[in-house]
Amino acid sequence: MSDQHIATAFDRDLEAIQARIMKMGGLVEAAIMDSAASLEARDEELAEKVTVGDAAIDALEDLINEETARLIALRAPTAVDLRVVLTVMKISGNLERIGDYAKNIAKRTGVLAQMPPVPGATASLRRMAREVERMLKDTLDAYIQRDADLARDVVERDLEVDQMYNALFREFLTFMMEDPRSITACMHLHFIAKNIERMGDHATGIAEQVVYLVTGDRPEDRRVKADDTSTSLLEG
Numbered sequence: 001m002s003d004q005h006i007a008t009a010f011d012r013d014l015e016a017i018q019a020r021i022m023k024m025g026g027l028v029e030a031a032i033m034d035s036a037a038s039l040e041a042r043d044e045e046l047a048e049k050v051t052v053g054d055a056a057i058d059a060l061e062d063l064i065n066e067e068t069a070r071l072i073a074l075r076a077p078t079a080v081d082l083r084v085v086l087t088v089m090k091i092s093g094n095l096e097r098i099g100d101y102a103k104n105i106a107k108r109t110g111v112l113a114q115m116p117p118v119p120g121a122t123a124s125l126r127r128m129a130r131e132v133e134r135m136l137k138d139t140l141d142a143y144i145q146r147d148a149d150l151a152r153d154v155v156e157r158d159l160e161v162d163q164m165y166n167a168l169f170r171e172f173l174t175f176m177m178e179d180p181r182s183i184t185a186c187m188h189l190h191f192i193a194k195n196i197e198r199m200g201d202h203a204t205g206i207a208e209q210v211v212y213l214v215t216g217d218r219p220e221d222r223r224v225k226a227d228d229t230s231t232s233l234l235e236g
Contacts, residue, residue, distance in 0.1 A: 010071070010075040010077060010081060013067070013071050013075065014081075014084065014085070014088075017064055017068060017071065017088055018088065018144070020060055020063060020064050021064065021088060021091055021092060021140075021143075022140065022144070023060065024060040024061065024092060024095050025095060025136065025137075027053065027056060027057050027060070028057060028099050028136065029133050029136055030053075031053060031054070031098075031099055031103070031106075032098065032129050032132060032133045032136070032199065033129065033130065034046055034049060034050045034102075034106075035047065035102040035103070035105040035106045035109075035129070036122075036125060036129035036130070036196075037126065038050065038106055038109045039106075039108070039109050039122050039192065040122040040123060040125070040126050042112070042113040043109070044109055044110050044113060046106075047106040047107070047109035047110065050102055050103060050105075051103050051106050051107060054100065054102070054103040057095070057096060057099035058096060060092070061093065061095070064088065064089070064092040065089060065092065068085050068088055071085055072085060083212075083213060083216075084213065087143075087209050087210070087213045090205075090206075090209050091143065091206050094202040094203070094205050094206045094209075095206075097202050098136065098202045101195040101196070101198055101199050101202075102195075102199070104191075104195050105192050105195050105196070108191065108192060112185060112188055112189070115184065115185045115188075116181075116182075116185070117185075118175055118182055118185050118186060118189060120171075121172070121186075122189075124164070124168055124171075125168070125189065125192055125196065127164070128161060128164045128165065128168070128193065128196050128197075129199075131157070131160060131161055131164070132199045132200045135154050135157055135158070135161070135203040135207075136199075136203040136206070138150055138153070138154050139151060139154045139203055139204075139206045139207040139210060142154065142207065142210045143209075143210045143213070146210075146213070146214050147210075148210065148211050148214040148215050151208070151210035151211045151214070152207070152211060154203065154204060154207035155204050155207050155208060155211075158200050158201065158203070158204040161196070161197060162197065162200070165194070165196070165197040168189075168190070168193045169190065169193065172186040172189055172190050172193075173186075
């Protein structure tokens with residue numbers, strides 16, 4: 001087989017994998033917003049849809065990993081092409097983790113639906129989730145367009161998500177001190193806020209991979225987190 005045929009086959013295979021990445025990204029974006037909407041509306045049916053839908057996200061990650069491994073084995077990519085393939089694998093891994101966080105949020109909707117609402121909390125969480133969803137959409141666009149500037153912009157915007165998380169953390173502490181009956185609900189809500197903040201970290205991780213893919217430069221240091229809260233009340 002000639003070099004041109006090999007290159008064409010590689011491009012075709014990579015294009016198919018990238019199409020799966022975009023499908024996976026679309027499912028994850030929907031999971032982020034549906035999990036936040038189910039929480040705000042106390043919609044247990046929508047929450048169950050997110051939980052069940054996570055299996056499709058996991059299956060896509062498995063498929064992408066299989067196809068990228070096969071691509072490396074069969075096509076013997078050049079160093080530049082290999083960088084693209086490895087970036088794809090890292091993107092799918094980050095997307096899978098974001099999907100897991102959305103599922104974790106959805107699982108708490110039923111629990112919180114049985115408790116008195118904490119005023120304004122779910123609306124604030126939905127705004128935070130919307131910002132993360134926009135970050136993810138932009139970072140996937142940056143990947144497809146090979147736009148390092150857009151990817152860098154996403155990295156900078158993670159600071160806003162951290163600040164939203166910090167504000168919510170303090171708000172929940174205030175509620176718990178003023179009304180001990182709200183402690184359990186606030187603990188669940190803090191868990192959700194932390195999950196959304198971690199989603200932002202993974203979206204940022206994808207953006208940093210895009211910068212590396214386009215420029216060949218790795219960030220020298222991970223960005224300084226703006227999370228000035230103490231150790232998480234709940235991790236999960």
